[in-house]
Amino acid sequence: MDTLLAQMVDMGFDAEVSRFALEQTHCAGVQPAIEFIYAMNDKPNAAGFKPSTPQRQTTTTIDNNNNNNNNTSSLGRQGTSSLSQPTKKIRTSIRDSNESFDSDEEYYQDVDDYEFDSPIVEVANVTNTVIQASEIAKTALKEIEKITNITDATPCAATLMLLKYQWNSNKLLEQYYEDPDRVMKQAGVPEKEEFTAFASVKGEDCIVCMDDLSRKNGCFLSCNHAACVQCWTTYVEGKISEGESISMTCLAYKCGTIVSDSFIKKVIPQYYNKYLERLALTFVDKNPNMRWCPTAGCGNALKADSQSESIAQCTCGFRICFKCNQESHIPASCDQVKQWKKKCEDDSETANWISSHTQDCPKCHSAIEKNGGCNHMSCKKCTHEFCWICMGNWKGHSNCNAYKKEENSNKSETKKALERYLFYFHRYNTHEQSKKFETKLRKGALDTIMAFQNKKDKRWIDVKFIETSTEVLIQCRRTLKYTYVFGFYLQDGAEKNLFEYLQNDLERTTENLSGMLEKGEDQNVQQLKEMTNLASTKLNHLIEGVEEGLTAHGTKKKF
Amino acid sequence: MMLSKRIVKETQRLMSEPVPGISASPLNDNLRYFNVAISGPVESPFEGGVFHLELFLTDDYPMAAPKVRFLTKIYHPNIDKLGRICLDILKDKWSPALQIRTVLLSIQALLSAPNPDDPLANDVAEHWKSNEKDAIATARDWTKRYANTQ
Numbered sequence: 249m250d251t252l253l254a255q256m257v258d259m260g261f262d263a264e265v266s267r268f269a270l271e272q273t274h275c276a277g278v279q280p281a282i283e284f285i286y287a288m289n290d291k292p293n294a295a296g297f298k299p300s301t302p303q304r305q306t307t308t309t310i311d312n313n314n315n316n317n318n319n320t321s322s323l324g325r326q327g328t329s330s331l332s333q334p335t336k337k338i339r340t341s342i343r344d345s346n347e348s349f350d351s352d353e354e355y356y357q358d359v360d361d362y363e364f365d366s367p368i369v370e371v372a373n374v375t376n377t378v379i380q381a382s383e384i385a386k387t388a389l390k391e392i393e394k395i396t397n398i399t400d401a402t403p404c405a406a407t408l409m410l411l412k413y414q415w416n417s418n419k420l421l422e423q424y425y426e427d428p429d430r431v432m433k434q435a436g437v438p439e440k441e442e443f444t445a446f447a448s449v450k451g452e453d454c455i456v457c458m459d460d461l462s463r464k465n466g467c468f469l470s471c472n473h474a475a476c477v478q479c480w481t482t483y484v485e486g487k488i489s490e491g492e493s494i495s496m497t498c499l500a501y502k503c504g505t506i507v508s509d510s511f512i513k514k515v516i517p518q519y520y521n522k523y524l525e526r527l528a529l530t531f532v533d534k535n536p537n538m539r540w541c542p543t544a545g546c547g548n549a550l551k552a553d554s555q556s557e558s559i560a561q562c563t564c565g566f567r568i569c570f571k572c573n574q575e576s577h578i579p580a581s582c583d584q585v586k587q588w589k590k591k592c593e594d595d596s597e598t599a600n601w602i603s604s605h606t607q608d609c610p611k612c613h614s615a616i617e618k619n620g621g622c623n624h625m626s627c628k629k630c631t632h633e634f635c636w637i638c639m640g641n642w643k644g645h646s647n648c649n650a651y652k653k654e655e656n657s658n659k660s661e662t663k664k665a666l667e668r669y670l671f672y673f674h675r676y677n678t679h680e681q682s683k684k685f686e687t688k689l690r691k692g693a694l695d696t697i698m699a700f701q702n703k704k705d706k707r708w709i710d711v712k713f714i715e716t717s718t719e720v721l722i723q724c725r726r727t728l729k730y731t732y733v734f735g736f737y738l739q740d741g742a743e744k745n746l747f748e749y750l751q752n753d754l755e756r757t758t759e760n761l762s763g764m765l766e767k768g769e770d771q772n773v774q775q776l777k778e779m780t781n782l783a784s785t786k787l788n789h790l791i792e793g794v795e796e797g798l799t800a801h802g803t804k805k806k807f
Numbered sequence: 808m809m810l811s812k813r814i815v816k817e818t819q820r821l822m823s824e825p826v827p828g829i830s831a832s833p834l835n836d837n838l839r840y841f842n843v844a845i846s847g848p849v850e851s852p853f854e855g856g857v858f859h860l861e862l863f864l865t866d867d868y869p870m871a872a873p874k875v876r877f878l879t880k881i882y883h884p885n886i887d888k889l890g891r892i893c894l895d896i897l898k899d900k901w902s903p904a905l906q907i908r909t910v911l912l913s914i915q916a917l918l919s920a921p922n923p924d925d926p927l928a929n930d931v932a933e934h935w936k937s938n939e940k941d942a943i944a945t946a947r948d949w950t951k952r953y954a955n956t957q
C-alpha cells in the first residue's frame with residue numbers, strides 16, 4: 249500500500265484521495281486507483297488552466313511569504329487546493345489523432361475543451377498588467393487626457409497633478425473636487441501658464457548667447473527671462489535627452505518657472521513628441537505600483553493591480569519582486585537575497601571557477617559541453633548518465649541538494665565555511681544557467697506560436713502547450729535557484745530536512761521536465777502534460793511548505 | 808568650432824572689467840582655455856595665497872558648465888587632491904544664463920566659506936569637522952607652502 253501510495257503521490261495525486269482510492273480498489277494497483285479517482289471526480293476543469301493573453305496574466309496569486317506586515321494570511325491566495333486531480337477526459341496528442349472536423353464551430357468547441365482539459369495545476373502565479381513598451385506613452389497620455397477632460401486643466405497642469413498623486417487619478421479627482429485650488433498649488437501648477445513666443449524684445453539680449461532679440465526671436469515664460477529661439481531649442485533638447493520632462497524649468501539661474509508643454513509645442517514643435525515620450529517615462533518612474541522590466545531590451549512596464557501585490561511578471565518571462573526590484577526570489581526573502589548577493593560579490597573570485605560550460609564525463613573522461621538547461625546528462629560517447637551538478641551517477645542518485653558536513657575533518661573553520669558556501673553557490677548558479685537555456689526554449693515556443701497564422705492548425709495547440717510547459721519549467725528553475733539562498737540561511741534541524749526533501753523532489757521533477765522539453769518538437773504531448781502537472785504540484789508543495797513554516801502540520805497533507 | 812558671440816563678449820568683459828581678486832585670460836592659441844588666478848579671500852585660511860586654476864569651455868558651453876580645476880595644491884573640504892571642485896553650479900545647478908564671471912565668483916566664495924557637510928575630500932572634511940582650528944592651521948600652512956607668490 250505504501251509503495252503504491254508513494255507512487256501516486258509522486259504522480260501528483262493528493263495523498264488522502266489516493267489512500268481512499270487505493271482502499272476502495274483493494275490496493276489492486278495504481279491503475280485501478282487512478283481510474284477510480286477519475287470516475288469519482290467527474291467534474292472537468294476543477295483547476296483548469298486558463299490561457300493567458302499577452303496583455304494580461306490572469307491566474308492565481310501566491311505572495312512572498314516574507315511580507316513585511318506579517319499578514320501572510322491576508323495575502324492574495326485565491327486558489328483553493330493546489331492539488332488538482334487530473335480530469336476525466338484527457339485527450340492524447342491531437343496531432344496523432346485522426347479526427348476530422350465537420351465545421352469550424354465543432355472545431356473551436358473542441359479546442360476549448362482541449363485547453364480546459366489540460367490538467368495544469370495553478371502554479372505560483374501572478375495577477376498584473378504588463379504595459380508593452382510601445383503602449384506606455386499612449387497609456388500615460390490617456391490618463392492625462394482623462395484629467396484634462398474632467399478638470400479643464402491644461403495637459404501640463406494635469407500631468408503635474410498626476411505626478412503629485414503618483415498617477416492615481418481616482419485619488420487625484422477625489423481631492424480635486426474637494427479643493428481644486430489646493431491640489432493645483434500643491435502640485436506646483438503655475439498660476440498663469442503664460443508665455444511669449446517669437447517676440448521682438450527691444451534693448452535686450454538673449455541671456456544665453458547674448459544675441460539681440462529684436463528679430464522676432466525672443467521667447468520667455470511668465471518670469472520674463474528672455475532667450476532666443478535657438479537657445480531655447482538647444483536647452484530643451486539637452487534637458488529631454490537627460491530624461492527631464494515635466495519638471496523642466498526656465499533656463500535662467502535658480503528660476504523655477506516650469507517650461508510648459510504648450511510652450512514646447514509652440515516654440516520647439518520638433519521636440520514635442522520626444523517630450524511626451526519622456527513624460528510617459530515619469531508615468532512609470534514615479535508610480536509606486538509600476539516598475540520597468542529589468543530585462544535588457546525589453547522596455548515593458550509592469551503594473552501591480554493592487555497594493556498587496558509584490559510580484560509581477562513580464563511577457564518576456566521576467567518576474568520581479570516589487571519590494572526589492574530584483575528577480576522574484578521565492579522562497580528566499582528580500583534581505584536574504586541582498587545578503588547573498590553581497591556575499592557572492594565579495595567571494596566572486598573564489599566562485600568564478602564554478603561557472604564552466606564544459607566538464608569531463610566522470611566515466612570515460614571525454615569533455616562534455618552543456619548546451620541545454622537539463623542537468624541530467626548522458627555522455628554521447630559512453631552513454632554514461634550522470635548529474636551535472638554533483639557529477640554522481642544519475643541512477644540511484646538522490647539528495648544531491650543537501651550539504652553534508654564532514655564530521656571528522658581537520659579542515660579549518662574558514663575552509664569548511666567556504667566549502668559550504670561553494671556548495672550552495674554552485675547549485676544557485678547552475679539553476680540560473682539552466683534557466684537561461686530554458687528561457688530560450690520558451691522564446692522558441694513563442695516564436696513558433698506567432699508563426700502559426702491559423703489557430704486552427706492542430707499543431708498550434710501542441711506548441712501552445714509547450715509554451716505553458718516551459719513557463720512552468722522556468723518557474724521551477726527560478727524557485728530552485730533561490731531555494732539555495734533560502735537553504736544557505738536555514739538552520740539545521742527538522743525544518744531543514746523537510747525543506748531539503750521538498751527541494752530534492754522539485755529538483756528531480758524539474759530535470760525530468762527539462763529533459764522532455766529539450767527534445768523539441770518531437771513531443772508526446774500527453775506525457776509532457778503529466779510531467780508539467782507533476783512539476784507544478786511539486787513547486788506548490790515547496791512554496792506552500794515554506795509559507796506554512798515547514799512544520800509537519802503545514803505540510804502533512806502532502807505525505 | 809567657431810567661437811560664439813557669447814564667449815567673445817564674455818572674454819572682452821572679463822578683460823575690461825576684471826573682478827577684484829580674480830584674473831582670467833584665454834590662451835592665445837585656444838580661446839576656450841583660460842588661465843585663472845584667484846587670491847585667497849581676506850580673513851580666510853587662504854589669505855595671502857594666489858591659487859591658479861584652469862578653466863575650459865567645452866563645445867556645449869553655455870548649455871553645459873565650464874570645466875574648472877585647481878592647479879595649486881589647496882587644503883579645502885570641497886576640493887580634492889586633483890583640484891576638482893564640489894560646487895553645485897558646476898553640476899546639476901548649472902544654468903546657461905550663468906557665466907565664467909559668476910563661476911569664478913562662486914569659487915572665490917567657496918574659499919571664504921568651506922562646507923565640510925558636502926565634502927569632496929573626505930579626510931579633509933573629517934578633519935574640518937572634528938577639529939576646525941587644526942584644519943584651518945593646516946590650510947594656512949598649505950597656503951604658505953604651495954600658494955605663496957614670493
Ligand SMILES: [Zn+2]
Pocket residue numbers: 454455456457458459475476477478479480
Ligand atoms: Zn540665444
Ligand SMILES: [Zn+2]
Pocket residue numbers: 469471472473498499500503504505
Ligand atoms: Zn525664468
Ligand SMILES: [Zn+2]
Pocket residue numbers: 541542543546547548562563564565566
Ligand atoms: Zn520584460
Ligand SMILES: [Zn+2]
Pocket residue numbers: 569570571572573574577581582
Ligand atoms: Zn524582494
Ligand SMILES: [Zn+2]
Pocket residue numbers: 609610611612613614627628629630631632
Ligand atoms: Zn562518457
Ligand SMILES: [Zn+2]
Pocket residue numbers: 635636637638639640645648
Ligand atoms: Zn547530483
